[in-house]
Amino acid sequence: MKLFCGASETAVRLSRRPEDREPPDDNSDSWREHLESSSRDGIENILVSAVRNVAKQIIEHDSSLVPEIVRILESYEWLVFKRLAFYVLKLHPTRELAVERLMNRSNYEQRGLLEDYIEVAKGNLQFLDSKQQNEILGWMDEEPDAELIKKNSEEWFGQVMSDDDVRRHIIHRNLRRLTPLKDVLPEPWRVRYDEWLAIVAPQRDVPEQTPRVETTWGLDSPKTRQELAEMSIEDIVSFLKEWERPEDTSDLRQPSPEGL
Numbered sequence: 001m002k003l004f005c006g007a008s009e010t011a012v013r014l015s016r017r018p019e020d021r022e023p024p025d026d027n028s029d030s031w032r033e034h035l036e037s038s039s040r041d042g043i044e045n046i047l048v049s050a051v052r053n054v055a056k057q058i059i060e061h062d063s064s065l066v067p068e069i070v071r072i073l074e075s076y077e078w079l080v081f082k083r084l085a086f087y088v089l090k091l092h093p094t095r096e097l098a099v100e101r102l103m104n105r106s107n108y109e110q111r112g113l114l115e116d117y118i119e120v121a122k123g124n125l126q127f128l129d130s131k132q133q134n135e136i137l138g139w140m141d142e143e144p145d146a147e148l149i150k151k152n153s154e155e156w157f158g159q160v161m162s163d164d165d166v167r168r169h170i171i172h173r174n175l176r177r178l179t180p181l182k183d184v185l186p187e188p189w190r191v192r193y194d195e196w197l198a199i200v201a202p203q204r205d206v207p208e209q210t211p212r213v214e215t216t217w218g219l220d221s222p223k224t225r226q227e228l229a230e231m232s233i234e235d236i237v238s239f240l241k242e243w244e245r246p247e248d249t250s251d252l253r254q255p256s257p258e259g260l
Contacts, residue, residue: 001054001072005081008047012078014258015044023077029112032080035087048080055088066092079112086116090123098124103132108139118180125184137189140177143170171196222255 012026031045032038035052038045055069066088073085089098098120101107108117125133146166153161161169178185178193185193222243228236246254 001051001058001069004047004050004054005072005076008044008051009076009078009081011044011047012080015042017256018258024079024082025111026078026080027112028078028080028083029115035083035116048084051081051084052087055084056091059088059092063092066094067097070094070097079110082107082110082113083116086113086120090116090119093123093127095124095127099127099132102128102136105139108136114177118177122180122184125181130186133186133189137178137181137185141174141192144173146170168200171200175200220255221259223260 012028013021016026028048031040031042032048035048038049051073055073058065058069069088070085073081073088075081086101089101102117102121102124107113121136128136146163149166149169150161153159153165175193175196178189182190182193223231223239231239240260243257243260245256248254
């Protein structure tokens with residue numbers, strides 16, 4: 001387990017640009033959206049699958065090792081390891097571990113961890129008392145800054161939002177968080193959920209607008225694999241000796257020695 005975790009940690013670190021090699025944010029929610037499966041190549045993806053598989057095999061052999069596996073995963077600082085720890089708790093709910101992590105607000109607020117947090121909440125909400133349930137559901141119900149929503153809408157879409165538009169936007173946001181939990185919500189929250197659903201029901205089949213975002217992961221190379229494959233060994237060696245990183249640092253997609 002530690003062998004694969006160590007190799008995975010190295011791969012994640014080296015896949016980042018030199019200036020972005022400080023954990024925890026590794027953008028794994030983009031390059032490894034689902035821990036159960038992945039359609040993307042990359043050594044970091046292969047090793048994350050290896051860590052996941054080893055953890056599952058160990059726990060299937062001896063479920064009493066769940067706390068130790070979670071401890072090992074959380075000893076690594078990158079986001080993907082915390083996501084893997086939550087994945088283990090989703091597969092093997094352990095009351096004390098689940099409650100401790102669900103009641104830690106920093107886990108709820110950590111960028112890239114929300115979906116994994118909600119999955120663990122779905123399988124472990126019954127372990128929380130009513131006060132604890134209301135606390136974490138209250139986090140999900142906290143309203144964001146309405147003025148910031150209006151500003152982003154105008155900047156991203158060129159659309160001016162009314163107060164009613166903002167209210168609907170917030171309700172949609174709350175529903176996205178609570179829908180995975182709808183079957184385990186305590187009664188007062190289930191009533192509130194149904195009320196929100198009724199408000200947006202006429203528009204529920206209309207896809208929500210999101211800003212166009214382009215993402216990239218890893219590091220870019222000045223030569224593609226195909227181009228390198230077509231070069232002689234001598235030409236490759238010469239190219240490696242002579243090529244230098246471009247001086248313009250404004251382009252985030254520029255090739256780098258690490259990518260090469």
